[in-house]
Amino acid sequence: MIVFRYLSREVLLTLSAVSAVLLVIIMSGRFIKYLAQAASGLLDPGSLFLIMGFRLPGFLQLILPLGLFLGILLAYGRLYLESEMTVLSATGMSQQRLFVMTLFPATLVALIVAWLSLSLAPQGANQFQLLLNKQDALTEFDTLEPGRFQALRDGTRVTYTEQLSADRINLGGVFISQKNASSDGKDRGISVLVAEKGRQEIKPDGNRYLILDNGYRYDGNPGQADYRAIKYDEYGVLLPKPDVSDEVTDRDALSTSVLIHSDDLRMRAELEWRLSLPLLVFIVTLMAVPLSRVNPRQGRFLKLLPAILLYMAYLTLLIAARGALDKGKIPVALGLWWVHAIFLLIGLGLLYWEPLRLKMASRRSALEVARG
Numbered sequence: 508m509i510v511f512r513y514l515s516r517e518v519l520l521t522l523s524a525v526s527a528v529l530l531v532i533i534m535s536g537r538f539i540k541y542l543a544q545a546a547s548g549l550l551d552p553g554s555l556f557l558i559m560g561f562r563l564p565g566f567l568q569l570i571l572p573l574g575l576f577l578g579i580l581l582a583y584g585r586l587y588l589e590s591e592m593t594v595l596s597a598t599g600m601s602q603q604r605l606f607v608m609t610l611f612p613a614t615l616v617a618l619i620v621a622w623l624s625l626s627l628a629p630q631g632a633n634q635f636q637l638l639l640n641k642q643d644a645l646t647e648f649d650t651l652e653p654g655r656f657q658a659l660r661d662g663t664r665v666t667y668t669e670q671l672s673a674d675r676i677n678l679g680g681v682f683i684s685q686k687n688a689s690s691d692g693k694d695r696g697i698s699v700l701v702a703e704k705g706r707q708e709i710k711p712d713g714n715r716y717l718i719l720d721n722g723y724r725y726d727g728n729p730g731q732a733d734y735r736a737i738k739y740d741e742y743g744v745l746l747p748k749p750d751v752s753d754e755v756t757d758r759d760a761l762s763t764s765v766l767i768h769s770d771d772l773r774m775r776a777e778l779e780w781r782l783s784l785p786l787l788v789f790i791v792t793l794m795a796v797p798l799s800r801v802n803p804r805q806g807r808f809l810k811l812l813p814a815i816l817l818y819m820a821y822l823t824l825l826i827a828a829r830g831a832l833d834k835g836k837i838p839v840a841l842g843l844w845w846v847h848a849i850f851l852l853i854g855l856g857l858l859y860w861e862p863l864r865l866k867m868a869s870r871r872s873a874l875e876v877a878r879g
Contacts, residue, residue: 515612517585525573561638575788576791580810602797616788668682677705678704681700681719685700700742703722704719790854798810
């Protein structure tokens, strides 16, 4: 029991450290991406941390299996390097028994990954898409920053203001350039509005207007000297109503119960992917235990690169099989399970190769003695 607790603690501590490092690296990259989108006005800067929170379960469901794999390699590799495993082997600790003991932290990680992949990650993806739907419904005035040109997503209007109040109602030094198009899509020139100040007003019918004071409107076609200039004391611009969609179309945002009752091929592929992640934990554990065995003279990192390449091959093959299943190139009954079967056999081969090799060598020696 003491050895079991010691080994489990070593694996879990290393797993936590490796997973934390991987999580920081991945989330930093995603945060920079979302920060760039916020800087360009595509996202509300105030929702960045909320977005990262919604995406966190999706990151963890992929990081934890890799963290466990590397945690076993590094933790047991250190024990082999410091000859602690040699002492344990002398007391009867075989690779198979070591694997059985490692199943406890592996089962703990598998349960967490199952909870993430089957429940929490889809909920987070659902909330993330709903948040993006709200972001898509925002006008440039909702994300406007003073001193910066802000364009609509379709590029038909560019807005600029020198000053903006904290409640985003009052503007100062307003510039608006808008492309005009006819009903058949033909370009009808541009309209430019400049105003000394402006304000947003919401009417009783729910329509929102931008009221501009003391300015000019210019209409015409670029490159032609036929612009029309109109001076106004007050000018109203109807702002589009926010149209927030509650529709969720991404399959990773659908609940597992919806996937179970769906006959769509893509939905079946998504369901099998979610079920594959907890199974992945046990198979990578089976491969990691024998791969962690190193000769103290060779160093603990001798098998680390081949082990990582083996894990990458496993994950890459799973992703490729998922894509093929989406396109109907693989039977639904076969699904992703054939990939797990291949690496299960590889893991069993790695686990039992050493005792089989020793047994065969012993038989050869016995035969040579009998012949001699």
